Amino acid sequence: MATTAPPAAPLRRPALSRRALPYGLLVPAGVALALALGYPLVRQLLLSTQDYGLAQQFGQPAEQVGAGNFRELLTDPQLWLVVLRSVLFCAVNAALTMALGTGVALLMRGMSRPVRVLVQSALLLAWAMPVLAALTVWQWMFDAQYGVVNALLVAAGADYAGHSWLLEPLSFFAVATVVVVWMSVPFVAFTVYAGLTQVPEEVLEAAQLDGAGAWQRFRHVLVPSVRPVLLVVGLLQVVWDLRVFTQIYVLQGAGGVASETNLLGTYVYRLGIGEGRFGLAAAAAVLMLVLTALLTFPYVRAMLRQEES
Amino acid sequence: MSTSTQPPPVVAPREAVPPAVPARRPPRRRRRHRRIADALGVLIALASVFPVYWMVSSSFQPGRDIRSPGSSWHPLGGTLDNFRRVLEGGGFVSALRTSLAVTLLTVAVALLFAFLAALAVSRFRFRGRRSFVLVLLAIQMIPAEGLFISQYKMLEGWDLLGTVTGLTLVYVASVLPFTIWTLRGFVAGVPVELEEAAMVDGCSRTRAFFTVTFPLLAPGLVATGVYGFIQAWNEFTLALVVMTREENRTLPVWLSTFTDTNRGTDWGAVMAGSTLIAVPVVVLFLLVQHRMASGLAAGAVKG
Numbered sequence: 215m216a217t218t219a220p221p222a223a224p225l226r227r228p229a230l231s232r233r234a235l236p237y238g239l240l241v242p243a244g245v246a247l248a249l250a251l252g253y254p255l256v257r258q259l260l261l262s263t264q265d266y267g268l269a270q271q272f273g274q275p276a277e278q279v280g281a282g283n284f285r286e287l288l289t290d291p292q293l294w295l296v297v298l299r300s301v302l303f304c305a306v307n308a309a310l311t312m313a314l315g316t317g318v319a320l321l322m323r324g325m326s327r328p329v330r331v332l333v334q335s336a337l338l339l340a341w342a343m344p345v346l347a348a349l350t351v352w353q354w355m356f357d358a359q360y361g362v363v364n365a366l367l368v369a370a371g372a373d374y375a376g377h378s379w380l381l382e383p384l385s386f387f388a389v390a391t392v393v394v395v396w397m398s399v400p401f402v403a404f405t406v407y408a409g410l411t412q413v414p415e416e417v418l419e420a421a422q423l424d425g426a427g428a429w430q431r432f433r434h435v436l437v438p439s440v441r442p443v444l445l446v447v448g449l450l451q452v453v454w455d456l457r458v459f460t461q462i463y464v465l466q467g468a469g470g471v472a473s474e475t476n477l478l479g480t481y482v483y484r485l486g487i488g489e490g491r492f493g494l495a496a497a498a499a500v501l502m503l504v505l506t507a508l509l510t511f512p513y514v515r516a517m518l519r520q521e522e523s
Numbered sequence: 524m525s526t527s528t529q530p531p532p533v534v535a536p537r538e539a540v541p542p543a544v545p546a547r548r549p550p551r552r553r554r555r556h557r558r559i560a561d562a563l564g565v566l567i568a569l570a571s572v573f574p575v576y577w578m579v580s581s582s583f584q585p586g587r588d589i590r591s592p593g594s595s596w597h598p599l600g601g602t603l604d605n606f607r608r609v610l611e612g613g614g615f616v617s618a619l620r621t622s623l624a625v626t627l628l629t630v631a632v633a634l635l636f637a638f639l640a641a642l643a644v645s646r647f648r649f650r651g652r653r654s655f656v657l658v659l660l661a662i663q664m665i666p667a668e669g670l671f672i673s674q675y676k677m678l679e680g681w682d683l684l685g686t687v688t689g690l691t692l693v694y695v696a697s698v699l700p701f702t703i704w705t706l707r708g709f710v711a712g713v714p715v716e717l718e719e720a721a722m723v724d725g726c727s728r729t730r731a732f733f734t735v736t737f738p739l740l741a742p743g744l745v746a747t748g749v750y751g752f753i754q755a756w757n758e759f760t761l762a763l764v765v766m767t768r769e770e771n772r773t774l775p776v777w778l779s780t781f782t783d784t785n786r787g788t789d790w791g792a793v794m795a796g797s798t799l800i801a802v803p804v805v806v807l808f809l810l811v812q813h814r815m816a817s818g819l820a821a822g823a824v825k826g
Binding site: 233236239240244247254318321324325326329332335336337339340346347351352354355396399400453457459460463478479486487496499500503507514518 | 559568640644756
């Protein structure tokens with residue numbers, strides 16, 4: 215990356231270099247992006263059409279298989295299970311996060327100031343926790359033998375002594391959901407609350423005078439005014455929850471059965487880095503990119519429109 | 524890199540917007556509503572903060588107490604042994620070194636590149652400007668988990684696997700779009716007239732920029748740099764894939780292997796390690812949270 219931008223041109227330089235200046239300023243960033251994102255993206259597409267496994271890793275030439283990898287993946291029930299699991303996990307997590315986040319934002323409107331500050335500080339703390347630190351704590355809290363969750367359940371009279379939460383796929387995903395939702399609610403709550411504070415109080419009062427109850431005011435006044443915020447935040451949640459990797463990977467390491475709990479991200483990882491089937495993994499990753507692109511299309515379009523106006 | 528780490532703040536949490544007092548609503552009902560909201564608020568705050576509390580509290584528990592959850596309720600159980608074990612273990616210190624090197628390098632390079640690009644985008648009108656901004660937006664939608672196989676192969680081919688340079692390269696690219704986007708807002712927030720006034724007074728364009736505009740950008744640069752710091756410090760997926768040798772692990776990767784043992788995880792030490800990793804991030808995050816939000820808002824409407 216031997217790219218240094220030309221120094222800003224002084225006023226009286228000839229016209230040509232003046233015109234070239236902005237492009238020069240873009241060169242370093244452009245080169246870095248092309249090198250570390252653009253080039254891998256192209257390679258990924260090429261790799262996905264090759265039979266690239268461990269033998270190729272040791273020097274054998276890779277064979278072109280065209281759509282072979284994709285055919286193999288798409289006819290493998292395993293992949294469809296993973297896709298289904300990912301979409302379900304994403305839907306549940308995004309919906310829960312949005313519902314809880316919006317609920318907290320609405321509640322914040324009604325709180326007294328000290329309590330609101332308390333809630334906001336607590337949310338900020340949860341938000342700022344590094345993913346891995348947060349995951350480790352949750353893992354510790356759900357620990358079968360010494361975890362506080364089991365201890366509390368036992369204290370409450372339930373038979374949870376030594377219960378392993380990560381063994382069963384369903385309770386594995388329940389734990390993953392708790393972690394993901396806990397970490398993402400603050401973002402939604404803050405953003406929606408910021409949107410809500412833009413709604414003039416007079417409008418709500420007027421609606422109330424006209425006889426609108428709390429639910430009607432929520433449904434017909436508050437929701438429409440924060441709809442753009444809800445849309446953008448909701449889509450971001452969908453994208454983030456679809457590509458969730460760290461939470462699943464770490465919880466698998468802590469006792470989850472990988473083959474039964476893989477989502478798209480960990481599936482690609484285990485195919486590629488784990489089994490050395492790079493061609494197949496690349497194809498799976500391309501499928502993942504396509505899925506993400508389909509889901510983010512409305513979001514990108516909305517951003518483009520905002521950019522135009 | 525906004526993949527599995529926390530999302531960047533998009534809008535400032537606005538405080539101090541006192542709810543107007545609707546005189547017409549019966550005050551008793553309103554007070555009851557407020558009391559319910561307050562009670563729920565305290566519950567939300569507790570649920571939100573409990574894991575953080577539990578992490579810090581556990582990290583100060585003596586080894587024998589941590590096995591009986593009853594005693595972990597007392598905050599600051601009084602021992603620094605867990606921290607000592609983490610620091611003496613060796614793995615932490617070498618991971619800290621790698622993390623610091625990668626993170627600081629990423630911030631420095633990304634900030635410089637992004638600053639130049641932000642200048643171009645917000646101070647010049649040129650062909651392709653809009654396309655560049657649009658590409659930036661689109662790139663942010665690419666999931667890192669969809670690219671790591673070929674990024675791994677790429678770094679392997681360049682002999683950069685497991686090196687600080689290699690990881691920095693992929694980190695810079697993943698931090699750049701957001702950094703440019705935000706800095707653009709900060710640059711656009713400084714009126715160009717200020718520079719023009721200095722130029723009328725005889726400054727060159729370059730000098731006008733560096734004496735007038737640049738100092739005003741400092742807070743923006745700091746805030747954006749902190750954002751990059753948090754992202755690189757927390758990133759897990761790429762570090763896991765790329766930093767293959769034990770002595771090259773970053774802190775998150777180290778932490779993930781630290782608990783990985785099937786039997787007898789040293790939870791006290793693990794919580795101490797988590798606390799050590801979290802503290803810088805939490806502090807920085809709280810410091811720049813508001814400024815980031817306003818910069819983002821500016822980036823969305825200006826430039």
